[in-house]
Amino acid sequence: MSSIKRISKNLIALFTSNGINMLWQLVLPPVFLHKYGTAMYGEWLALSASVAYLGTLNFGVQTFVNQDLTVRYHRGQMEGLHIQQSTALRLLLGIVLFAATLSLCVFFIPLEKLLRLTISHRDASIAAYFLSLQILINFIYGYFAGSFMVVARSHRGTHWNNIQRVTIILFTGTAAWLKEPFAIVAMAQFSACALCLVGVLIDIRVTAKDIFPTLRYWDKKAVGAILKPSGYFGMIIASTFLSFQLPVLILQRIVGPTLVVVFTLMRTIFSMARQLLNALTQSMGPEITRLYGKGDWPGLSLLYNYSERFIFFCIPIVNLGVFSVSPLLLTLWLHKGGLFSLPLYAVMTGIAFVMCAKEHKFNFQFSTNTHESLARVMFFSYLAMAALSVLFIHLFSVTGLLAAWLLTEVFQLIYIMRLNFDLFSHHEKVEIAYVIKLAIFAIVGIAVAMFVLQKTYAMSLVVRIAAAITEGLVVAAISYLAFDMAVVMKKFMPKVTQRFGFAK
Numbered sequence: 001m002s003s004i005k006r007i008s009k010n011l012i013a014l015f016t017s018n019g020i021n022m023l024w025q026l027v028l029p030p031v032f033l034h035k036y037g038t039a040m041y042g043e044w045l046a047l048s049a050s051v052a053y054l055g056t057l058n059f060g061v062q063t064f065v066n067q068d069l070t071v072r073y074h075r076g077q078m079e080g081l082h083i084q085q086s087t088a089l090r091l092l093l094g095i096v097l098f099a100a101t102l103s104l105c106v107f108f109i110p111l112e113k114l115l116r117l118t119i120s121h122r123d124a125s126i127a128a129y130f131l132s133l134q135i136l137i138n139f140i141y142g143y144f145a146g147s148f149m150v151v152a153r154s155h156r157g158t159h160w161n162n163i164q165r166v167t168i169i170l171f172t173g174t175a176a177w178l179k180e181p182f183a184i185v186a187m188a189q190f191s192a193c194a195l196c197l198v199g200v201l202i203d204i205r206v207t208a209k210d211i212f213p214t215l216r217y218w219d220k221k222a223v224g225a226i227l228k229p230s231g232y233f234g235m236i237i238a239s240t241f242l243s244f245q246l247p248v249l250i251l252q253r254i255v256g257p258t259l260v261v262v263f264t265l266m267r268t269i270f271s272m273a274r275q276l277l278n279a280l281t282q283s284m285g286p287e288i289t290r291l292y293g294k295g296d297w298p299g300l301s302l303l304y305n306y307s308e309r310f311i312f313f314c315i316p317i318v319n320l321g322v323f324s325v326s327p328l329l330l331t332l333w334l335h336k337g338g339l340f341s342l343p344l345y346a347v348m349t350g351i352a353f354v355m356c357a358k359e360h361k362f363n364f365q366f367s368t369n370t371h372e373s374l375a376r377v378m379f380f381s382y383l384a385m386a387a388l389s390v391l392f393i394h395l396f397s398v399t400g401l402l403a404a405w406l407l408t409e410v411f412q413l414i415y416i417m418r419l420n421f422d423l424f425s426h427h428e429k430v431e432i433a434y435v436i437k438l439a440i441f442a443i444v445g446i447a448v449a450m451f452v453l454q455k456t457y458a459m460s461l462v463v464r465i466a467a468a469i470t471e472g473l474v475v476a477a478i479s480y481l482a483f484d485m486a487v488v489m490k491k492f493m494p495k496v497t498q499r500f501g502f503a504k
Helices: 003-036 038-050 052-058 061-074 078-108 121-151 154-177 182-207 220-254 257-283 285-294 297-334 342-366 372-396 398-424 433-456 461-482 485-499
Strands: none
Touching: 003 038, 003 154, 003 257, 003 297, 038 052, 038 121, 038 182, 038 220, 038 257, 052 078, 052 121, 052 220, 061 078, 061 121, 061 285, 078 121, 121 154, 121 182, 154 182, 220 257, 220 372, 220 398, 257 285, 257 297, 257 342, 257 398, 285 297, 285 342, 297 342, 297 398, 297 433, 297 461, 297 485, 342 372, 342 398, 342 433, 372 398, 433 461, 461 485
């Protein structure tokens, strides 16, 4: 199977995944806001964020091991594969059982006071515990769904993640629509995850029997070899908590649930768009791992260079487009156009530009298990961001948090670019011309978009839509030229059309 075909299958699965994630983000917030109100929805967000740190406890085992098993499988090392797989599964189960027991402490902690909640201690504790169990059971689920990458069927694992997401939406949405207590909503989410865990195990047994997980083997020496590199993946996972959940908790404590909702909805809008670009990046992950395992540096270099142009071509179109339509989206989606703030959304657009570029560069370290320095820098810089944001929020409210976030993302992008230089140093020199072009595009594009929004914000709906479409077409044309997309299209379009049966 060709690289184009593998990436295409992954891409289709990931685009489906992002469509489902968008459904999650479009459906659940209005339901919660309608049934519980803004303040209570803010409390649900804070409660969910309060247990998100548990996601760091898998130490990145599932990510590192599945990539390691992929390399072993393609090298024909089946005995070592089964020993490594079984050892890692025992390790994960031990972590899950330990953490599930430790999480019982939520029943003795006054969460309602610490998080400034209006719900009862009992409801908060039960909800927090089942939200914790949902995170823990996903350690095992993610390990099994990720196993499909080993046999070059990553798209199948992504389809299972999609099934799980849809099931959670149905179960959570139903409980929220019935305005059940938060404890019941959390139980519904956990039940959805448990049901899908059974399903993915059955599928592995039927379609990939030679890698079906077992607990028969144990290699004590392998534990250290797993935990050390996995620990760095764990730091990356912890970085997600530090950058996404911890700010919610800080905002909840300092400024209250209403601004938590303002910040979260703004971040959600840009996340929906970023996920589309992230699907393109993630679809390359298994192929990066395969090429790296084979030592195919020319192929890896080609993938890096052409994917950079394509991703960077998309970044301005997507993010400036989202910035331009955000007021409309808030009005049509939530009927809360007053939640739009031009300065906040302008800074958030800048953050989105940097994050999209960073995630492309990040993937080449992450998917080759050359992530140690990356993990340290991400973890400690996000930790510094959290500390800095406390001061900045006190001084500048949500704007202060966004400023700290932007500075952190820029620092990380620069550092990850240096790691990419090192990764390819023995093969070729990585150019930075397109990164510079993207930076200029971001500064000028955001300034122009702000000017247009100021002029059109109070105009009719038709005029605002026309302005957004015109701006999008201009951005697309400039971006096409700036990132030499004609070269990329000439290189890959014949292969893509042949792959999907359009070629004569």
